[in-house]
Amino acid sequence: MISKDPAELLAAARTGSRTALARLVTMVESGGPVMRAAAALIYRSEPAYVVGITGPPGAGKSTLTDRLITSGLVRGALGDVTFDQLGILCIDPSSPFTGGAILGDRIRMQEHATNDHVFIRSMATRGNLGGLSLAVPDALRVLGASGFPLAVVETVGVGQMEVDIASAADTTVVVTNPGWGDSMQANKAGLLEVADIFVINKADRAGIRETRRDLESMLDLGGERAWRPPILETTATDGSGTEALWDAIAEHRAHQVTSGDLSTRRRERTRRELAKVLGAQVSARIVDLSHGEDYEAQVNRLLAGESDPYSSAEILLR
Amino acid sequence: MISKDPAELLAAARTGSRTALARLVTMVESGGPVMRAAAALIYRSEPAYVVGITGPPGAGKSTLTDRLITSGLVRGALGDVTFDQLGILCIDPSSPFTGGAILGDRIRMQEHATNDHVFIRSMATRGNLGGLSLAVPDALRVLGASGFPLAVVETVGVGQMEVDIASAADTTVVVTNPGWGDSMQANKAGLLEVADIFVINKADRAGIRETRRDLESMLDLGGERAWRPPILETTATDGSGTEALWDAIAEHRAHQVTSGDLSTRRRERTRRELAKVLGAQVSARIVDLSHGEDYEAQVNRLLAGESDPYSSAEILLR
Numbered sequence: 001m002i003s004k005d006p007a008e009l010l011a012a013a014r015t016g017s018r019t020a021l022a023r024l025v026t027m028v029e030s031g032g033p034v035m036r037a038a039a040a041l042i043y044r045s046e047p048a049y050v051v052g053i054t055g056p057p058g059a060g061k062s063t064l065t066d067r068l069i070t071s072g073l074v075r076g077a078l079g080d081v082t083f084d085q086l087g088i089l090c091i092d093p094s095s096p097f098t099g100g101a102i103l104g105d106r107i108r109m110q111e112h113a114t115n116d117h118v119f120i121r122s123m124a125t126r127g128n129l130g131g132l133s134l135a136v137p138d139a140l141r142v143l144g145a146s147g148f149p150l151a152v153v154e155t156v157g158v159g160q161m162e163v164d165i166a167s168a169a170d171t172t173v174v175v176t177n178p179g180w181g182d183s184m185q186a187n188k189a190g191l192l193e194v195a196d197i198f199v200i201n202k203a204d205r206a207g208i209r210e211t212r213r214d215l216e217s218m219l220d221l222g223g224e225r226a227w228r229p230p231i232l233e234t235t236a237t238d239g240s241g242t243e244a245l246w247d248a249i250a251e252h253r254a255h256q257v258t259s260g261d262l263s264t265r266r267r268e269r270t271r272r273e274l275a276k277v278l279g280a281q282v283s284a285r286i287v288d289l290s291h292g293e294d295y296e297a298q299v300n301r302l303l304a305g306e307s308d309p310y311s312s313a314e315i316l317l318r
Numbered sequence: 319m320i321s322k323d324p325a326e327l328l329a330a331a332r333t334g335s336r337t338a339l340a341r342l343v344t345m346v347e348s349g350g351p352v353m354r355a356a357a358a359l360i361y362r363s364e365p366a367y368v369v370g371i372t373g374p375p376g377a378g379k380s381t382l383t384d385r386l387i388t389s390g391l392v393r394g395a396l397g398d399v400t401f402d403q404l405g406i407l408c409i410d411p412s413s414p415f416t417g418g419a420i421l422g423d424r425i426r427m428q429e430h431a432t433n434d435h436v437f438i439r440s441m442a443t444r445g446n447l448g449g450l451s452l453a454v455p456d457a458l459r460v461l462g463a464s465g466f467p468l469a470v471v472e473t474v475g476v477g478q479m480e481v482d483i484a485s486a487a488d489t490t491v492v493v494t495n496p497g498w499g500d501s502m503q504a505n506k507a508g509l510l511e512v513a514d515i516f517v518i519n520k521a522d523r524a525g526i527r528e529t530r531r532d533l534e535s536m537l538d539l540g541g542e543r544a545w546r547p548p549i550l551e552t553t554a555t556d557g558s559g560t561e562a563l564w565d566a567i568a569e570h571r572a573h574q575v576t577s578g579d580l581s582t583r584r585r586e587r588t589r590r591e592l593a594k595v596l597g598a599q600v601s602a603r604i605v606d607l608s609h610g611e612d613y614e615a616q617v618n619r620l621l622a623g624e625s626d627p628y629s630s631a632e633i634l635l636r
Contacts, residue, residue, distance in 0.1 A: 036628050043626030263621075270620045275608040277627040278634060282600050285635075290593040302588045303581075308361030309595040310354045316596060317603075 006038035013146035018119060021146050025121055028138035039138060045145035047266075049081050051249055052169025053154045054162055054191075059175045060201040062090075063236035064245075065154050071242050073117055078150055079250045079257075085117040087143035087151040091136060091165055092124050119148070134280060136165050137273050158187045167194035168269055170262060171252045173245070175199045176215070178207035192218055195229045196252050199245060203233035227255050289316050324356035331464035336437060339464050343439055346456035357456060363463035365584075367399050369567055370487025371472045372480055372509075377493045378519040380408075381554035382563075383472050389560050391435055396468055397568045397575075403435040405461035405469040409454060409483055410442050437466070452598060454483050455591050476505045485512035486587055488580060489570045491563070493517045494533070496525035510536055513547045514570050517563060521551035545573050607634055 002019055003009055006027065012020035027038045055061050069086055076082060123135060136153060143151045153169060155162040166172055174195040200211050215231050230248050234241030256262035289295065298312035307315075320337055321327055324345065330338035345356045373379050387404055394400060441453060454471060461469045471487060473480040484490055492513040518529050533549050548566050552559030574580035607613065616630035625633075 036626075039626040039628050043620065044623045046623070267617065267621060270617050271608075271613075274613070274617060274620065274627050274630055274634075275604070278607060278631045279601070279604050281628070281631045281635060282604055283597070286593070286597050286600055289596060290589075295589075295592070298592060299585065299588050302361065302592065303585060305362045305364070308354075308357040309592050310357050310599075312592055313596045313599045316592075317599060 006034065006041055010041050010145060021119060021142070022121070024142045024146070025139050028142055029123060029135050035138070042138070042141040042145040048087065048140060048144035048148050048151040049078065049253065050140055050169040051152045052166035052172040053152060053175060054158065054166035054172070055175030056158050057156050059177050060236045061154055061156070061175050064175060064199070064201055064234060065152060067236055067239045067242040068152065068245065069118055071246060075246060079253050081149050083149045085119065085148060087148040088118065088120045089136065089139055089151065089153045090120065090122045091132060091153060091155045132165060133161070134276055137168060158191060160187065160190060163187060163190050163194055170256065170265065171196045171249050173197045173199055175201050176211065177202045178205040178211045180211050188218070192222060196227065197248050198229050198231040199234050200231065201234045201236050203241065204235050208233065226259060227252065324352065324359055328359050328463060339437060339460070340439065342460045342464070343457050346460055347441060347453050353456070360456070360459040360463040366405065366458060366462035366466050366469040367396065367571065368458055368487040369468070369470045370484035370490040371470060371493060372476065372484035372490070373493030374476050375474050377495050378554045379472055379474070379493050382493060382517070382519055382552060383470060385554055385557045385560040386470065386563065387436055389564060393564060397571050399467050401467045403437065403466060405466040406436065406438045407454065407457055407469065407471045408438065408440045409450060409471060409473045450483060451479070451594055455486060476509060478505065478508060481505060481508050481512055488574065488583065489514050489567050491515045491517055493519050494529060495520045496523045496529045498529050506536070510540065514545065515566050516547050516549045517552050518549065519552045519554050521559065522553050526551065544577060545570065
């Protein structure tokens with residue numbers, strides 16, 4: 001029988017138990033006190049280097065990720081980060097239940113399920129305050145603490161939430177297609193801001209030149225930057241461009257290490273994560289505050305016209 | 319020059335100054351300390367009886383509201399509530415700027431702008447934590463405190479937010495059309511839950527019988543209730559059905575007063591409003607907590623792997 005103790009699970013995950021690893025991810029997904037205990041352990045380990053992949057549904061991200069897994073394991077290194085296993089989180093925030101996520105899993109599993117060097121996990125929701133924006137960084141920490149030096153987080157969609165999750169990575173890859181305009185128009189500025197690398201997938205299709213020109217002129221508008229996101233072309237279905245993408249990720253990592261951007265970004269990310277956790281903890285307290293004698297006493301005062309909600313809230317908060 | 323003091327403004331609004339009234343609404347819309355001062359006054363007066371009107375865009379709510387204003391002012395009473403003026407709030411949460419709201423104003427203004435007995439105000443957003451879900455109840459309180467015994471709040475759309483705002487009323491009217499299925503499918507359950515009265519507007523169109531049957535069978539599924547929402551038919555363009563709608567609103571009010579539902583609902587609404595204000599106040603404090611020396615010290619501990627976000631948040635909250 002598998003343990004329920006986070007420390008035992010982590011020890012087992014570190015020696016290769018996928019069951020223990022999966023259970024740890026479930027723990028941080030579900031939240032609650034046992035998650036706190038797990039968090040106390042996983043956040044004290046070196047974090048994985050995280051590659052985020054995002055883009056509209058149908059852009060071919062899953063196939064591209066598949067290709068990256070295969071050729072990444074052959075490489076075994078991203079600059080000075082060496083690895084013999086890869087952790088992948090597939091996130092679909094738009095799917096409240098796990099239907100879509102499971103489907104994604106299955107498609108990938110065909111190739112990698114039996115591969116001991118790959119851990120793939122789908123996450124669609126979290127039964128806890130803070131939702132995926134807290135669960136994903138926690139799950140990435142589980143991977144790091146379990147001995148994955150490199151992790152990939154793939155999100156489906158280009159809404160603000162998907163982009164936020166993907167951009168909480170060390171290198172963010174935005175996947176587009178020829179004729180990308182329509183599918184990404186809604187959040188063009190957001191995508192442009194988070195992209196470290198642009199990929200035009202399905203490069204065998206018509207319209208690639210226009211798409212590249214569009215992206216270049218958007219990048220031009222953004223002005224001078226120390227790192228100008230390269231625009232790569234891939235055809236995930238036959239694997240062409242995958243090696244160049246790994247090279248670009250490695251270059252971006254090297255740039256970040258040399259420039260100090262990596263630690264700046266991790267600091268910013270840590271600041272945001274802490275703010276989110278703070279928000280979730282406080283929300284939980286509000287739920288507590290919104291019950292009981294003191295609360296009802298203020299409700300009575302309000303109904304009697306003896307107070308206003310702002311004054312009553314101040315009193316409850318004291 | 320008009321005063322900036324809430325007490326002076328309220329006194330002026332009570333003696334009929336529309337400029338003072340409009341400024342008070344602007345105060346509660348914009349939030350901040352002056353809003354707190356205003357809130358301390360307006361929540362100490364008797365609240366208006368509030369009729370909420372909601373439904374999908376294009377259902378004819380504005381025309382129907384126009385008709386209600388005209389015939390309401392002729393009636394001058396809703397059961398024991400007598401009035402010689404009506405306050406109307408038109409809410410469009412989907413419009414981040416006031417474009418749509420202003421348009422709505424203009425259309426209505428043609429008929430009522432010069433009418434001293436009508437105060438119409440559009441609200442589209444609030445530059446403050448809590449947004450419209452706080453600003454609308456505050457604005458309704460302004461109307462009540464300024465001497466409006468009856469107020470109408472009209473929201474455009476059937477999303478959860480629109481429905482929440484409209485249902486924070488004493489009587490909630492859901493406006494549909496023949497063939498309503500498509501436009502309301504997304505939030506059918508939500509609408510069914512909040513509706514005290516259903517109106518099938520554009521009753522001169524085909525499909526009214528099917529729409530009524532659909533609504534009836536949905537209501538049947540809801541089981542026995544002390545108040546079963548009546549289903550009325552109106553043609554707002556020629557005004558037919560308006561009088562019956564006023565009668566239904568009056569009946570619902572009478573039912574609520576007799577059954578005690580009015581005070582039960584007002585208590586529940588007060589409880590929710592206080593919880594929302596509490597949430598907004600606490601959110602403001604989180605922003606404060608997410609800066610400064612203590613916060614950066616915790617960020618440093620996190621980066622050094624000496625803590626996890628949950629423990630750090632606990633420390634900051636202490």
